[in-house]
Amino acid sequence: MDQFKLYLQYQKEVAQARLKVIERFQQQGTHQVVKRTSNMNIVQNILNTAGHPLHVSDIIEMALKKYQVQLNRDSLVSAILKKINAGQIFIRTAPNTFALRTYTVKEEP
Known part of the structure; x- marks a missing residue:
């Protein structure tokens, strides 16, 4: 069962990392800076x-x-x-x- 717990922990960390990436992309879309023309x-x-x-x-x-x-x-x-x-x-x-x-x-x- 020790291997199974390691596998679950790995899957959990991968899912959390994916969620962070998704959240980062969502935030970038809402916080676009309007660049002025020089x-x-x-x-x-x-x-x-x-x-x-x-x-x-x-x-x-x-x-x-x-x-x-x-x-x-x-x-x-x-x-x-x-x-x-x-x-x-x-x-x-x-x-x-x-x-x-x-x-x-x-x-x-």
């Missing part, structure tokens, strides 16, 4: 949708219309310029006019 992602989406370079004023206007987000002009330009200087995502095509690096646009000095 300002840079908003700008990237706007430029991608436009398909051509946009002036910062147009980007700010579209962000307000589409995402209900009021972007600060100076902060936005500063953040975009940091990405440009790092060689990431954006390029400057004219003063305060930006495009995605993936565009085939001739850059102006």
